[in-house]
Amino acid sequence: MVTLKDVAKRAGVSVSTASYSINGSSLITKETKQKVLLAAKEIGYRTNGPAKNLKEKKTNIIGLFLSGFTGPFFTDMMEGIQDVVIQNGYELMVYASDDNHRLLVERYVDGAIILNHHMEDSFLKAIADEKLPCVVLDREIKTPFINHVLLPNEQGSAMAVRYLLEKGHNRIGYMAGSRESYDGEMRLKGFKTEMKKYNRSFSRKDLLRADFTESSGYLAMSQYIEKRTQDVPTAFICANDEMAMGAIRAIKEKNLKIPDDIAIVGFDDIYVSKHFSPSITTIKVPRKEWGTIAAQSLFKMMDSTYDAETMEAVSVELMSRTSG
Amino acid sequence: MVTLKDVAKRAGVSVSTASYSINGSSLITKETKQKVLLAAKEIGYRTNGPAKNLKEKKTNIIGLFLSGFTGPFFTDMMEGIQDVVIQNGYELMVYASDDNHRLLVERYVDGAIILNHHMEDSFLKAIADEKLPCVVLDREIKTPFINHVLLPNEQGSAMAVRYLLEKGHNRIGYMAGSRESYDGEMRLKGFKTEMKKYNRSFSRKDLLRADFTESSGYLAMSQYIEKRTQDVPTAFICANDEMAMGAIRAIKEKNLKIPDDIAIVGFDDIYVSKHFSPSITTIKVPRKEWGTIAAQSLFKMMDSTYDAETMEAVSVELMSRTSG
């Protein structure tokens, strides 16, 4: 391995001079600097990051910790995060894990954005206790060094409910995602409370469970219709658009009309929703903005002159299209 | 920061004993080990990864270097890679960049999988020269420490061409993606040579350029049809399914029938292709397997007892559906 020592030797200077030169200190004279840079290039010197990190006690890396890489939802969000991270002169490292979280635990990052239900609150608190700034996207936590940026999920569900009620639907079913998802459960909660608020009954039998994928949505809806034949709601709200697509596919397959027999409202407004057939009425979530705000909030915390949280809010909007 | 020294002090042992205990050396007696572990827990000790890396000269991290996070194509591949990496006791870190590649340059990873047209061949060769094993997915490079796992793109295009010729199409158009994509250009090349092989002419005017997204495919096809009204091929091959979806949307919008007026064949077989309306005839690429093989190939190289490349091949298959 080519080290700074090798560079120094070849350039005929000391290690410290080499270091200063490479890091562009103004003390070093132009010629020596050039000499060092040349030597470095000639023998192919590359900084050893871990060594540098050790000395400087920082990595200039921000970690994004997800439970998995799956789904079209997250890529937009990642882009938003990435932009801000780069602007701030850091690198973004994305990491998916379900048990050990080595890269977070072992100080590979200077800050973290977390959307990973495999991480316990207590674990995150322990991390934050050691002054590692975190932004959590999938829970509410009140601790120094942890901020959270949440989606207005309940509000979104409420909008969907009101929209369908206005259209004259009285019995509305709900297709929920897997229980581990914070956003998912909040969407369900918002749905239930809004229904109650308008005195509409919602029975357990009209609650379908799937796992946010198209195929799971398809399966759940197929089975539901087969089981209850005629006894189905005139509308369904789905906790995300992918499941809505699956549900629609199942409904079409049974020769029922959308939205005449069953209306469908999704959540997220992923790219295809607009172009799907029928186009999907849905709650638009500004995913990229969500990422941006999360990252900004992180850097705000990392700034030493940090004074409590000034949380910008993410807002949500109903896109009325043909499916519902 | 809580260090090993603090743990040692609290446990009343030396730093080395603490280190051995934590790393589970068999030399240390059970009681001391317990004492150390307890102390570590009490004061919340966490290994400093960079320090450890520095000493051990390895990070146990594999990097996946992409140009961007966009598109549904890559998530499957990432899953394939992730599985193998975890199995081997490493962590996977995903990183998207378009200019500096710090995490690769500064030795944050023990091995790399690369699918990033922003990286020059010469850069990768320099990296490999320093004995950092790389697997490249988007180019052919012959150097020690670099392996490549390529998709049979040309073969796939050839299959698509033959399929359409057999169906009686004689004039076939092609919708290509952006030029930077190696896979994309290979698909185009395969298309052209197969057309030539069967003595079908292919004029430049039937070559559309888009950038692999649905919207770009839509736009390109819309403009094309508007410009040439009646003078269009009876079939198109698209370099990926997302563009195929866009093209289909454009064609439908002009009230042309698929596949009667224009047949469409895509490439990749992403999840929605099967459920799209019409369902898309396409070349199925085993993405997850691609990732798996790439990662396996990487670990093979990293194994000291490595003896040249024994490349497993990825194979491709035509899925005949309704769009073509």
Add this chain to the structure above:
DNA sequence: TTATTTCATTGAAACGTTTCAATAATATGT
């Protein structure tokens, strides 16, 4: 000329680990 200031370079310590070689303590064989 000598004292003082400025500028460029360097030696050495430090960051938090791991691990070799040395020591201390105990057990075994005679």
Add this chain to the structure above:
DNA sequence: ACATATTATTGAAACGTTTCAATGAAATAA
């Protein structure tokens, strides 16, 4: 009892950086 082997613990060096404090050289002031 002694020498020897075995086991448990530790001191110290090393990994590749950065950076403080010290040094040396050149320039300025007296």
